[in-house]
Amino acid sequence: MVQRKEKLYLQNALFMLVAHVVGLYGFYVAALGQWRRETLVLGGVMFCVSGLGITVGYHRLFTHRSFKCGEIVQTILAIAGTTAIQNTVKVWVSGHVLHHQKTDKEGDPYNASRGFWYSHIGWILFKDPDRKKGDFSAADHLMEDSWTASLVNFQHEYYIPLAFLFSGLAPALIAWLWGDFWGGLVFAGFSRLILVWHATFCINSIAHWKHWGSRQPYTRANSSQDSWPVSIVTFGEGYHNYHHAFPGDYRNGPYWYNFDPSKWVIFGLSKIGLAKNLNRVPREKIERARSAVLSLE
Ligand SMILES: [Zn+2]
Ligand SMILES: [Zn+2]
Numbered sequence: 186m187v188q189r190k191e192k193l194y195l196q197n198a199l200f201m202l203v204a205h206v207v208g209l210y211g212f213y214v215a216a217l218g219q220w221r222r223e224t225l226v227l228g229g230v231m232f233c234v235s236g237l238g239i240t241v242g243y244h245r246l247f248t249h250r251s252f253k254c255g256e257i258v259q260t261i262l263a264i265a266g267t268t269a270i271q272n273t274v275k276v277w278v279s280g281h282v283l284h285h286q287k288t289d290k291e292g293d294p295y296n297a298s299r300g301f302w303y304s305h306i307g308w309i310l311f312k313d314p315d316r317k318k319g320d321f322s323a324a325d326h327l328m329e330d331s332w333t334a335s336l337v338n339f340q341h342e343y344y345i346p347l348a349f350l351f352s353g354l355a356p357a358l359i360a361w362l363w364g365d366f367w368g369g370l371v372f373a374g375f376s377r378l379i380l381v382w383h384a385t386f387c388i389n390s391i392a393h394w395k396h397w398g399s400r401q402p403y404t405r406a407n408s409s410q411d412s413w414p415v416s417i418v419t420f421g422e423g424y425h426n427y428h429h430a431f432p433g434d435y436r437n438g439p440y441w442y443n444f445d446p447s448k449w450v451i452f453g454l455s456k457i458g459l460a461k462n463l464n465r466v467p468r469e470k471i472e473r474a475r476s477a478v479l480s481l482e
Pocket of ligand 2: 244
């Protein structure tokens with residue numbers, strides 16, 4: 186439901202259309218059992234790489250700075266995020282910061298109050314006349330560390346060739362090792378891409394709508410929901426009500442039984458010395474938020 190007069194963002198719409206046609210063809214061939222098994226495994230691995238690149242890298246590291254890590258890990262996470270073709274770190278981070286600052290209101294790029302489909306995919310297909318092009322001031326924190334600044338500026342400058350290289354050519358060349366260049370491109374490239382897109386989009390749409398399995402234990406200030414079904418497909422990002430209440434926590438699901446593979450990856454990195462300063466909201470503060478919400482009922 187697009188309420189305002191917005192122009193179709195032709196470049197995005199065409200690329201998404203082509204990706205969906207090719208990606209769905211890849212799933213059709215997979216359903217017929219005609220891809221090599223290695224290619225299917227590569228698609229699964231690429232899904233995890235691109236998904237975690239967004240959740241651990243773009244989201245929990247670059248946007249929320251919920252932990253610290255060195256140059257090599259930052260670079261790997263930026264490359265992994267690039268494979269998800271969700272725009273550059275600078276664009277993604279500035280949009281997401283605005284989403285937290287203005288949730289459900291004017292200025293929230295994927296404002297859920299403008300309808301389910303707008304928050305899922307409409308905001309990518311239509312140019313928002315209010316959105317200022319080239320304004321990354323919401324992501325200024327990326328420029329505080331000179332090395333991080335040069336990494337994200339480089340990725341921003343050469344984004345299209347980098348995205349083509351890591352998201353399309355890389356899986357095709359890897360699958361070429363077992364003689365399946367086209368399978369690598371179509372299945373591990375495009376089919377995997379549309380899957381990871383819709384998984385991420387579910388956080389902006391389904392995790393901002395009441396649905397089966399969703400709850401609001403930590404805040405009722407906005408539409409965000411805790412949703413274990415969404416967490417299953419988004420490496421733990423479905424605990425979105427907690428995340429809106431405590432965005433700086435490296436965990437989205439704060440309890441041990443919450444399915445949050447992104448927090449396990451960050452915790453694992455810290456255990457082998459590749460991440461440090463993991464932000465954890467104290468248990469008492471979490472419980473206070475829960476009781477405050479319960480007292481509203
Ligand atoms: Zn949200
Ligand atoms: Zn966030």
